[in-house]
Amino acid sequence: MNVSLAAVDEFEAPGLGIFDFPPLWDGAPYWLNKPVVMAGVGVVLVCALAWGAFARPKLVPRGLQNAGEYTYEFVRDQIARPFLGKDAERWMPLLLSMFALILLWNFMGVVPGIQFPVNSHIEFPVIFALVVYVLKIYLGIRHQGLGGYFKNMMFPPGLPKPLAIALFAPLELLYNFVTAPFTHAVRLFANMFAGHLLLAFFSAVGFWFLIAHPTVPGVSIGILSVAMAVAMTALEIFIQFLQAFLFTMLAAMFIGGSLHPEH
Template identity: 60%
Template sequence: MMTIDDFRAPGPDLFIWPPIIRDGPLWFTKPVLLAVVCAVLVIAFCWAAFARPKLVPRGIQNAAEYVYVFVRDQIARPQLGADADRWMGLLFTLFLLVLTWNLVGIIPFVQFPVSSHIAFPAVLAIAVFLLKIYLGIRHQGGLLGYLKNVAVPADLPKGALGIYVPLELAHQFLFSFTTHAIRVFANMFAGHMLLAFFSSVGFWFLFQELTPLGAPIGLLGVAVTIIMTAFELFIMFLQAYLFTMLSAMYISSGLRTEH
């Protein structure tokens, strides 16, 4: 008979997936499939909402316009100002994609947030990073002009250049990129681990090994899972918002000097 000592908490193996097709390509795993499905869902959502827009929006168009206005007014315009409308297509798509990647983590029988695999937010972060560099070189006087604008403020004392310039270059070309990807990844990774732990506690003590002493622990696990799921919903939305906001900030820093 199993005891409490036989309980094993979920570990990092939650994020290791075998190929979906036996003897197929090693890269074609559940996270890859979910990432593609989410992208198709975002395209279908936007197509259904905006392919034939009505003057008075209803249904999907109405929902999409609420999201569009949120991204425009809360992210694009505060960060990009007059350039906001030009970049709304990209920012709106990023927000929807990251949000969908996050939300699949709480869908029954799917229950895996795509963003909890660092490779997926990293790809988006690399794309935004390269776009920032391209815009900076194009709009700020070439490569040298861009580097000078981001790393050498006009009012900086010459004695501080040796300290400030390397730190600012590291921030602009290393730390900003890595934190852009890691922020959403770390939150989704930790959230998925917590949900998996508390739900496994509930399942083990209520269904796998039901005992008078273990039942209260199982009920507590179920209650915490429900609470954590509601909190995770908020975190999923917040991380999509922050990822898109940082993308807008980086695009803005490429379009115009920060100093």
């Protein structure tokens, strides 16, 4: 038992250091690290899969084309059409690319040998959120006019003006220009960050008590940790898909709100 307690005392849980990657080689730019390379590989892979699926479409889809069409229909029917209506097809290239790339970057967190979700680095979700945010404002002003954009945002029909001026308008300004883009990025980042940290913790505990410092009392802890790591991996795959879906859905909702403020 004392040996087991000593092993527990020596164990160091994974911390923020697992998200810190140095440059790929000495003298390389500070930003050229593993997550950046993984992000670039993800972009190339999504383009290659799209080319393989749709470059030579057949009447009866099979293989990559079949998977690509299922993905397209899912994004179109579950994300684009509910928020964009008749404009859904026009925005499908953006929404489909966004969904596929975010999903692939998320899934990298459970791929053996890679095991790092790109979106657990805040700069990647921020870039996506900023693109959607700028697009949302641009489309709103273009389709509604500058005055109409702020009027529709701050003074909805039927709301008494004193109440709108005193309460609703300031809250809407705060939501549209601060809260919405912030939460859009942080929701994706926080889920990928927390999920990767939990997987790393349970995997490290299992490795420590079963391989690095095996003891009779520690075996039960190691086995339990491995079981938790397996269960958390299954849960993480679901969350990775869900977060890609939610991020893309919110993008469609923001674009739709700028194009059709009456809805």
